Amino acid sequence: MTQMPENVRAGLQALMIEYCYAVDGLKDMQPLLDLFTDDARADFTAIGLPMINGKGEIKTFFDGVFAGMSHHFHFISNFRPESWDGSVGAMTAYVIGMGRANDGNTVTVQVKYRMECIEQDGAWKCRHYTITPMMPMPGSLTEIHGEG
Structure with missing residues (x-):
């Protein structure tokens, strides 16, 4: 791995933070x-949620999340550059995510995000996003966000 330039690292870290703010909104x-x-692509299969392909499916998934939740809170830390090849960068971070569904059900997860990103039109964009569990997953996650 070529060392990730500091401006790339900062850009990927900012992207991950903005993702949390956007989801929490x-x-x-x-x-x-x-x-x-x-x-x-957003691969949520390791936490019992779907593989999502393309912006259309991302929108559909998060439309359901936004409609079903009254509160969200994500705390992100331990940013770590994973790879840099001169145009594609990947970074991981630890995340504690909490939410309350409109029906009062709650969920708390401890996961790791991995985002593989490229620069497009002067902005960093995620092209492959993966969530993996760091602690056992609660049943309420699939109850709130799962297909079914």
Whole structure:
């Protein structure tokens, strides 16, 4: 791995932070979608949620999340550059995510985000996003956000 330049590291870290703010907002979908490439993939299978392909499916998934939740809170830390090849950068971070569904159900997860990103039109965009568990997953996650 070539060492990730500091400006790239800062850009990827900012992207991950903006993702958390966009998800926690639970209102405006556009800032969230702006963080992804058109062909982005979001792999949530390790936490019992779906594989999502493309911005259209990302929007559909998060439309459901936004409609079903009254509160979200994500705390992100331990940013770590994973790879840099001169144009594609990947970074991981630890996340504690909490939420309350409209029906009063709650969820807390401890996970790791991995975002593989490219620069498009002067902004960093995520093209592959993966969530993996760091602690056992609560059943309430699939109850709130799962397919079913």
